């Protein structure tokens with residue numbers, strides 16, 4: 001079984017660099033997908049309250065027999081629950097659904113700048129971290145201005161910013177800021193939800209290495225230092241996406257993928273989502 005490399009977060013907690021995302025998997029199908037992923041060797045699972053599948057994740061974790069200390073579980077606070085007390089209640093609800101007494105990473109799902117509640121929300125995450133119920137805390141979809149404001153007004157630097165990041169949206173400004181501030185970059189929709197799998201530059205690199213296009217893209221993320229959380233409900237793809245540690249992209253391969261950045265988002269713009 002493959003050993004996935006780990007990234008050490010700014011508080012010393014280690015996160016597997018490649019994990020399994022469960023966005024858009026119905027709760028009743030989630031346990032099967034997560035069980036397949038755990039059997040394949042994944043140890044990090046990324047869910048969110050809004051995905052409605054924390055119970056399915058919890059069932060798979062419980063039946064896996066894998067010691068809790070070997071698992072890394074991330075969930076996220078949904079938008080309607082922002083605010084200090086609301087966050088603490090929402091966190092309790094997520095833990096209950098997951099069947100856990102702590103998570104490894106808890107994230108604010110979106111900044112929602114127009115609602116302006118993320119500073120109060122962050123104070124609740126700081127408390128959850130201090131109480132040991134979230135081993136690390138971070139944010140998702142935060143733009144540079146949101147990160148700067150958060151850091152000016154709080155004690156803990158987010159361990160992670162989970163952002164949309166793939167060959168069409170390479171986020172060089174945010175990645176540079178993260179590197180400067182000690183924030184790990186976690187890529188969501190790392191495969192652009194499949195949109196770049198047929199790109200001729202990607203398929204040519206894949207052919208040259210005898211790998212699949214998705215594996216080339218995941219390898220590109222890993223070589224950039226990103227944490228990645230590809231999603232699939234297809235057992236062969238779940239296994240394929242973890243089989244990315246036996247080849248290396250050349251500088252030319254990386255340059256060809258870098259050239260695909262055209263700013264296309266698959267999801268909402270964090271500055272305007274409210």
Ligand SMILES: NC(=O)c1ccc[n+]([C@@H]2O[C@H](COP(=O)([O-])OP(=O)(O)OC[C@H]3O[C@@H](n4cnc5c(N)ncnc54)[C@H](OP(=O)(O)O)[C@@H]3O)[C@@H](O)[C@H]2O)c1
Pocket residue numbers: 020021022023024046047109140141162163187188189190191192193194197212214215229230231232233234237238240241267
């Ligand atoms: N923080 C946020 O706001 C946010 C937003 C979106 C996503 N996320 C997280 O990021 C995770 C991944 O993002 P995502 O689910 O949006 O998209 P993704 O991982 O980029 O792509 C998933 C899509 O690609 C297909 N796929 C996966 N592996 C493949 C392979 N080897 N070959 C061909 N097709 C493949 C899947 O199909 P099948 O499933 O049919 O196999 C699915 O349609 C989510 O599950 C979630 O945990 C976070």
